[in-house]
Amino acid sequence: MAGTGKAHLRPQGEAILRVEDLVVEFPVGRTGLKVNAVSGISFDVLRGETLGIVGESGCGKSTTGRAIMQLPRPTSGSIVFEGTELTTLSGDAMREARTKIQMIFQDPISSLNPRRKVREIVLEPLAIWKRGTDAEQGAVVDRVLEDVGIDPQRAAESQPHQFSGGQCQRISIARSLVLDPEMIICDEPVSALDVSVQAQVLNLLEDLKRQYGLTMIFIAHDLAVVKNISDRVAVMYLGKFCEVASSDALYARPAHPYTNVLLSSIPVPDPEVGFRGAAVEGEPPSPVNPPAGCRFNPRCPNAQDRCRTEEPAIREIGPGHFVACHFPLHGGEAPVSVRV
Amino acid sequence: MTTQAENRVETGTLIEVRALKTHFQTPRGVVRAVDGVDLTIERGKSLGIVGESGSGKTILSRSIMGLLPRYGTIREGSVSFQGQELIDRSPKEMRGIWGREMAMIFQDPMTSLNPLMKIGKQISEPLMAHLGMDRSSAWETAEKLLRDVRIPEAGRRLSQYPHEMSGGMRQRVMIAIALACGPTMLFADEPTTALDVTVQAQILQLINEQRRERNMSLILVTHDLGVVAGNTDEIAVMYGGKIVEKAPTRTLFAHMKMPYTEALLQSIPKMDQPSHSRLAVIPGRPPDLVNPPAGCRFAPRCAYARERCQVEEPQLVAAESPQHVYACFYPVGSPEYLERKVELSRRTDTNQGGR
Amino acid sequence: MMTFLKKIRRLHPTTLFASLWLGALTFLAIFAPVLPFVRGYGERVKGAGRFKFGPGADFLFGSDALGRDMFARCVYGAQISLRVAASSIIVGLLIGGSLGLAAGYLRGWIDRVVSILVDILLAFPALIISILIVGRFDVLQANNEAFGWLTRTWSITFVLSLLSIAPIARIVRAQTLSLSQREFVLAARSLGAKNGRVIFREILPNLIPAMTSVVFTGIAILLVSEGGLAFLGYSIKPPSPSWGLLVSENRERLQEAWWATIFPCIMLFVTVLAFNIIGDRVARRFDIREAAL
Numbered sequence: 001m002a003g004t005g006k007a008h009l010r011p012q013g014e015a016i017l018r019v020e021d022l023v024v025e026f027p028v029g030r031t032g033l034k035v036n037a038v039s040g041i042s043f044d045v046l047r048g049e050t051l052g053i054v055g056e057s058g059c060g061k062s063t064t065g066r067a068i069m070q071l072p073r074p075t076s077g078s079i080v081f082e083g084t085e086l087t088t089l090s091g092d093a094m095r096e097a098r099t100k101i102q103m104i105f106q107d108p109i110s111s112l113n114p115r116r117k118v119r120e121i122v123l124e125p126l127a128i129w130k131r132g133t134d135a136e137q138g139a140v141v142d143r144v145l146e147d148v149g150i151d152p153q154r155a156a157e158s159q160p161h162q163f164s165g166g167q168c169q170r171i172s173i174a175r176s177l178v179l180d181p182e183m184i185i186c187d188e189p190v191s192a193l194d195v196s197v198q199a200q201v202l203n204l205l206e207d208l209k210r211q212y213g214l215t216m217i218f219i220a221h222d223l224a225v226v227k228n229i230s231d232r233v234a235v236m237y238l239g240k241f242c243e244v245a246s247s248d249a250l251y252a253r254p255a256h257p258y259t260n261v262l263l264s265s266i267p268v269p270d271p272e273v274g275f276r277g278a279a280v281e282g283e284p285p286s287p288v289n290p291p292a293g294c295r296f297n298p299r300c301p302n303a304q305d306r307c308r309t310e311e312p313a314i315r316e317i318g319p320g321h322f323v324a325c326h327f328p329l330h331g332g333e334a335p336v337s338v339r340v
Numbered sequence: 341m342t343t344q345a346e347n348r349v350e351t352g353t354l355i356e357v358r359a360l361k362t363h364f365q366t367p368r369g370v371v372r373a374v375d376g377v378d379l380t381i382e383r384g385k386s387l388g389i390v391g392e393s394g395s396g397k398t399i400l401s402r403s404i405m406g407l408l409p410r411y412g413t414i415r416e417g418s419v420s421f422q423g424q425e426l427i428d429r430s431p432k433e434m435r436g437i438w439g440r441e442m443a444m445i446f447q448d449p450m451t452s453l454n455p456l457m458k459i460g461k462q463i464s465e466p467l468m469a470h471l472g473m474d475r476s477s478a479w480e481t482a483e484k485l486l487r488d489v490r491i492p493e494a495g496r497r498l499s500q501y502p503h504e505m506s507g508g509m510r511q512r513v514m515i516a517i518a519l520a521c522g523p524t525m526l527f528a529d530e531p532t533t534a535l536d537v538t539v540q541a542q543i544l545q546l547i548n549e550q551r552r553e554r555n556m557s558l559i560l561v562t563h564d565l566g567v568v569a570g571n572t573d574e575i576a577v578m579y580g581g582k583i584v585e586k587a588p589t590r591t592l593f594a595h596m597k598m599p600y601t602e603a604l605l606q607s608i609p610k611m612d613q614p615s616h617s618r619l620a621v622i623p624g625r626p627p628d629l630v631n632p633p634a635g636c637r638f639a640p641r642c643a644y645a646r647e648r649c650q651v652e653e654p655q656l657v658a659a660e661s662p663q664h665v666y667a668c669f670y671p672v673g674s675p676e677y678l679e680r681k682v683e684l685s686r687r688t689d690t691n692q693g694g695r
Numbered sequence: 696m697m698t699f700l701k702k703i704r705r706l707h708p709t710t711l712f713a714s715l716w717l718g719a720l721t722f723l724a725i726f727a728p729v730l731p732f733v734r735g736y737g738e739r740v741k742g743a744g745r746f747k748f749g750p751g752a753d754f755l756f757g758s759d760a761l762g763r764d765m766f767a768r769c770v771y772g773a774q775i776s777l778r779v780a781a782s783s784i785i786v787g788l789l790i791g792g793s794l795g796l797a798a799g800y801l802r803g804w805i806d807r808v809v810s811i812l813v814d815i816l817l818a819f820p821a822l823i824i825s826i827l828i829v830g831r832f833d834v835l836q837a838n839n840e841a842f843g844w845l846t847r848t849w850s851i852t853f854v855l856s857l858l859s860i861a862p863i864a865r866i867v868r869a870q871t872l873s874l875s876q877r878e879f880v881l882a883a884r885s886l887g888a889k890n891g892r893v894i895f896r897e898i899l900p901n902l903i904p905a906m907t908s909v910v911f912t913g914i915a916i917l918l919v920s921e922g923g924l925a926f927l928g929y930s931i932k933p934p935s936p937s938w939g940l941l942v943s944e945n946r947e948r949l950q951e952a953w954w955a956t957i958f959p960c961i962m963l964f965v966t967v968l969a970f971n972i973i974g975d976r977v978a979r980r981f982d983i984r985e986a987a988l
């Protein structure tokens with residue numbers, strides 16, 4: 001899988017967000033080693049689209065989301081949002097840009113200040129940016145709280161720990177909406193919630209997306225959830241992209257062996273299908289020392305010599321369907337690549 | 341305790357639970373976490389207990405095993421294991437059974453292993469304590485167990501500490517510890533929830549293999565209907581501290597009776613649905629276990645509830661086959677259910693038309 | 696009112712006792728000059744000298760060698776000791792707290808400088824430093840016109856404040872570090888909040904429970920420290936009746952006039968215990984709330 005591949009990017013200027021060659025590395029203490037969390041990925045998101053990024057723990061998907069927000073600044077790469085390059089923005093200009101991109105986090109209760117009243121928490125962004133008079137701010141907050149299904153009166157009197165996990169997540173969502181952003185990055189927003197609450201929040205996100213005209217990046221490890229809410233899905237493994245396709249196409253005809261492994265591992269609530277067994281052995285290697293060549297090769301059932309030495313480039317194998325693999329499940333063997 | 345091993349049943353009923361209640365004293369009142377549960381587990385069979393948080397499923401498994409703190413806990417009913425009554429045994433008396441006959445695997449492998457003890461020592465301890473092995477044979481057996489749970493380089497791993505291993509591997513170690521003394525009953529409390537989906541499949545496969553090899557019974561507690569669909573013989577669905585439906589796995593999915601079970605199944609996004617499918621939602625929140633609602637505990641959230649459901653609590657009744665029981669006045673497929681369903685679809689049609 | 700009484704009843708008996716004790720003590724300490732049953736601490740009553748009176752109706756804690764009322768002296772002792780301990784802990788909190796907060800949130804070189812400073816402060820043996828500083832300030836006051844105001848009260852407060860800075864900085868730094876990792880801080884930054892706002896609106900409110908507990912437990916520790924220094928003669932000079940001084944004053948007469956020593960001891964002991972109980976309760980109450988999250 002190569003991040004240097006950009007075959008899946010759409011023509012310059014069409015997308016609201018365009019990320020190229022994003023690299024994020026963290027030093028490991030003072031050992032001189034570094035964690036290669038994200039190793040050169042590129043992607044774009046059209047206005048109004050929902051891009052899902054899916055992968056297991058350690059693949060770098062959360063880091064990608066945070067890197068877009070510059071929290072922290074990526075090691076290298078370009079992130080262009082609505083025509084502005086984010087990586088070179090000064091502190092103040094970056095803070096301003098952040099009002100247009102908001103983020104929702106995984107742990108609903110930990111993302112809210114436990115000592116403050118909920119309504120205050122949702123009001124905070126407006127207070128920071130001094131948008132409108134007190135009365136106007138109050139009106140916006142009340143409206144947004146109602147949109148997410150939280151009683152504004154109760155919000156004014158209660159603290160986060162008095163609400164359930166699902167309600168806290170709604171409050172988080174409300175907070176991210178008050179500034180009327182263009183794009184929302186959701187980092188595992190439903191992973192910590194019960195199944196029935198998860199459904200409520202997912203439906204809510206869909207409704208709000210339509211209502212507020214949002215673009216979304218949805219990061220999760222649950223492929224079924226990602227498929228449900230996304231238009232397009234990118235599968236990530238150990239800091240690189242494996243496959244990018246529309247969600248229906250990804251499920252119907254997965255091309256990358258890893259995507260196939262993910263799909264086969266998902267337990268299906270149907271006893272006729274039953275348990276299909278473990279699709280792959282072992283666990284992802286450490287991002288400190290990623291394998292050479294294609295990063296999935298040590299565990300890939302189809303791996304061959306070429307995979308151990310040469311990193312595959314992303315290429316198109318069907319309309320809107322891209323894969324980074326030398327021997328994908330369909331689409332033919334990758335041509336011998338010219339020096340990238 | 342070799343006499344226990346000699347008395348082991350190879351088939352037939354292993355555990356029988358009757359009217360089990362587990363209540364906790366809290367400043368807010370008495371929390372009725374488990375409020376009258378009946379279960380039977382046969383040797384070599386697996387039972388899945390499915391429910392959301394607050395349903396009481398975790399408390400149930402720990403209560404059966406007797407692992408709850410004594411202070412502030414009220415247990416009533418009967419739990420009999422191989423014919424012996426366990427409910428009023430002290431922890432001291434239970435220690436002969438824990439590890440030896442019954443073992444539990446917990447959800448979070450990071451916190452369930454002692455961070456300061458080598459893996460080998462943690463596996464050897466039950467061997468030495470219960471089976472009276474000496475240190476070297478226990479160590480050897482520990483290595484064999486690590487190989488059984490498919491940990492590569494087993495010998496080297498014995499001297500490692502938990503933090504040197506990944507989540508999936510720690511879970512395998514926990515399984516090894518649980519299996520060490522060859523128990524007949526294994527409790528798995530959300531064993532894969534904290535793991536990645538590919539590792540989850542590996543762990544489930546491992547549990548299945550070991551279970552079949554050792555003819556162990558399994559109680560698998562989870563919120564994931566997908567996990568129980570492929571890994572259990574029977575499923576019990578819990579809500580508000582009670583079992584609301586219980587059936588052999590195939591029967592449950594094919595002929596579910598409780599609207600709750602149906603709603604739960606419908607709220608899961610499935611891979612074969614097209615993207616942007618609207619998920620069926622169960623409105624509201626789990627019931628307050630200190631003051632559970634009168635009547636059916638699911639009624640406040642049930643789309644098919646009627647007046648009777650608010651005042652009278654439904655008891656478990658049998659469906660077509662006696663092994664399938666459910667607690668509902670207007671189950672799936674009943675005339676009242678179908679009537680309401682038509683009403684609801686008419687309503688959503690007008691809603692969507694109006695959008 | 697009813698809910699207040701209900702809350703009182705739900706309190707643990709030890710907490711209730713500790714609060715009542717401290718409440719009574721504070722009341723006595725503040726209103727001592729105007730309370731009819733409290734004599735002046737220096738007032739010598741004729742005929743009560745030479746430990747004439749043991750504990751009784753008139754002299755609650757008995758009288759001392761010079762006929763002074765031990766009870767009055769204990770009450771004024773409370774005033775003095777509490778004032779010194781409280782002001783020292785507040786100063787320690789302001790300075791140590793700010794250092795810890797800056798170090799824990801901003802990290803980098805600030806963190807390194809503060810940590811080294813704290814390590815240095817902690818390395819000094821407390822008793823020796825106290826004695827040295829108090830001694831030095833004595834000399835300074837005696838010989839230098841400009842330092843005439845530098846009474847023992849000021850010296851002791853200075854020393855105790857200095858000794859509180861390092862431990863408090865450590866505690867606040869640790870708390871700030873852990874709070875900074877929490878997602879709501881990240882959320883605030885992602886909303887565009889500046890550092891100052893994040894520190895004051897997100898971090899500081901969450902530090903208050905820990906700091907409150909530190910204040911109470913800290914006062915307890917400082918009361919003991921002051922008592923120790925007074926015992927050695929390095930605290931506020933007589934006739935000011937700080938508790939430590941009272942204990943040391945009449946200890947040779949323990950045989951015949953036990954009340955003159957035992958009662959100040961009891962006062963000190965119970966007060967320190969009360970502060971510790973409250974400090975512990977506050978810590979535990981807010982801990983549980985955190986755990987519930």
